[in-house]
């Protein structure tokens with residue numbers, strides 16, 4: 001049997017609507033839900049195998065994308081939000097009651113500053129950008145996944161058209177390296 005990765009991967013990836021205008025995210029409380037409005041689609045949506053990103057019960061991976069922070073606003077029950085780990089780069093704002101992460105925000109100088117991290121599966125609307133790749137794949141071993149099962153995990157992403165990486169995708173790694181180089185005053189050579 002192939003490993004269960006996340007419902008959005010296990011059941012086959014459904015393409016998003018390229019003209020999707022955005023929507024809302026809701027926490028999983030039965031009442032007084034935290035509601036977050038997103039004024040655009042998300043980008044760089046991906047499966048993340050790290051231990052810090054929120055995932056639904058039983059999933060091996062989180063599915064997480066980014067949106068400009070100016071396009072995100074908390075519409076209801078903001079007082080329930082708590083930062084999971086104040087020492088982390090990404091300040092993950094979770095509902096203190098049901099535990100789902102409503103958005104992650106970077107406050108320090110960082111290549112991804114200005115982008116918030118969100119989980120589109122918390123939205124009742126359909127059409128969000130589909131997952132584009134899998135990142136931090138090897139990190140699931142740190143959470144107890146048997147290393148012998150890793151080929152099957154990577155194969156399952158590949159059959160669904162998603163490349164797998166042990167950090168982030170090449171465009172995002174290039175963005176991080178460009179930020180680091182510029183900060184250090186590196187001059188890029190001509191091609």
Ligand SMILES: N[C@@H](CCC(=O)N[C@@H](CS)C(=O)NCC(=O)O)C(=O)O
Pocket residue numbers: 048049050051052053088089090091136139140142
């Ligand atoms: N192997 C580590 C990787 C953690 C990690 O570096 N996560 C990435 C992907 S979300 C990151 O950018 N983390 C920044 C943060 O969590 O603040 C783990 O699984 O905890």
Ligand SMILES: [Zn+2]
Pocket residue numbers: 027028029033034095096097098099100
């Ligand atoms: Zn909640």
Ligand SMILES: [Zn+2]
Pocket residue numbers: 048049050051052053062136
């Ligand atoms: Zn992560």
